[in-house]
Amino acid sequence: MQATLHRQAAGKLFQDLRANPVVVLGLVVVLIWFLLALLAPQLAPAGPLQQSIPDRLQPPNRSFLLGTDELGRDILSRVLYGGRITIPAGLAVIIIDGIIGWLIGAIAGYLGGIWDEILMRVTELFMAFPTIILAMAVTAALGPNIRNAVLALVIVRWPNYARLARGLIIETKTADYVEAARSLGARGPYLLFRTLLPNSIAPVVVYGSLDIGNAILLFAGLSFLGLGPEPSSPEWGRMISIGIDFFDQWWMWLFPGLAIASLVMAFNFIGDGLRDLLDPRLGR
Amino acid sequence: MPLYRYIIRRVLFAIPMLLGITVVSFLIAHAVPADPINANLPQNALGNERLVTAFRERWGLDKPPVVQYLTYLRNLLQGDMGVSIKTKNPVLEDIRQFLPATFELATFSIIVGLAMGIGFGVVSAVWRNTIFDYLVRVFALIGVSFPIFLLALVALAVFHAQLGWAAGPGRLGFLVRDPPHVTGLFTIDSLLAGQWQTLRDAVAHLVLPSLVLGSYVSGIIARITRSSLLEVLGADYIRTARAKGQVERIVVLGHGLSNALIPVVTILGVLYGNLLAGAVLTESIFAWPGIGRYAFRASTSQDFPAIMGVSMLIALIYVVANFLVDILYFLLDPRIRYT
DSSP states (O other): OOTTOOHHHHHHHHHHHHHOHHHHHHHHHHHHHHHHHHTHHHHOSSOTTOOOGGGTTOOSOSSSTTOBOTTOOBHHHHHHHHHHHHHHHHHHHHHHHHHHHHHHHHHHHHHOHHHHHHHHHHHHHHHTSOHHHHHHHHHHHHOSSHHHHHHHHHHHHHHHHHHHHHHHHHHHTTSHHHHHHHHTTOOHHHIIIIIIHHHHHHHHHHHHHHHHHHHHHHHHHHHHTTOSSOTTSOOHHHHHHHHGGGTTOTHHHHHHHHHHHHHHHHHHHHHHHHHHHHOHHHHO | OOHHHHHHHHHHHHHHHHHHHHHHHHIIIIISSSOHHHHHSOGGGTTOHHHHHHHHHHTTTTSOHHHHHHHHHHHHHTTOOOBOTTTOSBHHHHHHHHHHHHHHHHHHHHHHHHHHHHHHHHHHHHTTTSHHHHHHHHHHHHHHHSOHHHHHHHHIIIIIIISOOSOOSSSSOTTOOOOOOSSSOHHHHHHHHTOHHHHHHHHHHHHHHHHHHHHHHHHHHHHHHHHHHHHHHTSHHHHHHHHTTOOHHHIIIIIIIHHHTHHHHHTHHHHHHHHHHHHHHHTTTTTOOSHHHHHHHHHHTTOHHHHHHHHHHHHHHHHHHHHHHHHHHHHHOGGGGGO
């Protein structure tokens, strides 16, 4: 499935994707969230940190569409601003992971032998920990903030990318055109980056786009555990964990929760459609 | 290959894994933070020269890294995982106290998850491309997209607070006393003591959290059951069974499902790890006094030794669970005996 994804096929794929209503729905929802996050300063009725104690714990009503929290902050504004933290964090995780994972996997697959053995054993080690648990330990060690939460997720997610890239490189490096490049004198980094990279990157990109949903869920989870942004931050997971203490004020935890769920679900809708199209055996 | 040789092989495979886990934990605990003393001792102890020296000595922090690692490993083998900053107890003691509650919850959850997941998977495969199939697939997608802590909150708000169908947070009601401690599992302990009232209460309190955790893993199970059953139902021996006039129900459930479940078995270990991770995110919401809530509290209060202890423990359980699953797989699938 992977190596056959060439440019021509990609055009066909895009057409098929547009014909799939679930994928279209996913794309629309993701687009809406991107716009909401981008335009949050224009759309939000209040600042995300702006407190108003007299208005605290208001249920959803005309002046506060999604209610207010324990400090009288407007939930709608906070949810809108939250996208500005979570979406870039999720994207950062998969982009950095894609790069690091591809490099490690490619080096293992390209060099083979003892290097392959060492790199892959290390990869398996990182996979022995359930993701969120390892991320928890790393963030706790580094100190809780957004950057470290992203870093922790990079550390726990790269093995998936490395394994994928390794397989692709091993498959690609025996191809005729690689042999041709080699016979023209291409070696080492040149061969790796000019010949093997362009021919093995597409599946990594596809996998990354399937993985954004997971990255966002994990980021929200860390932040729910208090290991992400600082407590006053309008990050969705953080808002939910504060909301636990205000169980009866359901609007405090439900709306940020639906924000995460709708965004992740949209990404998964796209991913699911993508997977069906790339691997017809699974869908039908 | 006989079973004992297979077991020896898996054990030999698990040992480097276990050692590797200690290396990763060691690296996180010692190499990553600026100063392990700051991370492991409570604020008020940092000024106390004697405590700091004692800590440095105990973990060999003035020695080279390799010696530090060996000291760490020795302490670990003696059950020394450090002292929790928050509870002031040795981490191992805390874990011993909280683990049974989580074990009980996880066991109930995996049963619920398997029942739901396999059921949905079969429905979805047998009536594929019908409305049932789409419903199951959407359910599975929602299952992997919903943050589990939100699922827990919604379940509690709807089924407990609104409808009053399910028992609330905690392992037992307010007026019910803990059964005499034998295993730490309230269902087993109350059964042993013959306290039927307590047993009923314990099970009632398990329903909601295990439904939440169970449905969290059931999506993955349903997906795998579906695709595996579809593949099996296309096999020659299924056609043979049908050709000889076997009842369809027996063809699907007997011949089909029993073979289709092998891939489900292989991921049980991974699912168990997911469940424990899910427990970390949901136990606080259900006021469930297990290691998940312990880890949650440790995280929110920066209790570093406790977090490391729990991570290590869950990684160990994960390796052991996968080891057991490998053996189960060996017993179930005769094909790997000859490879």
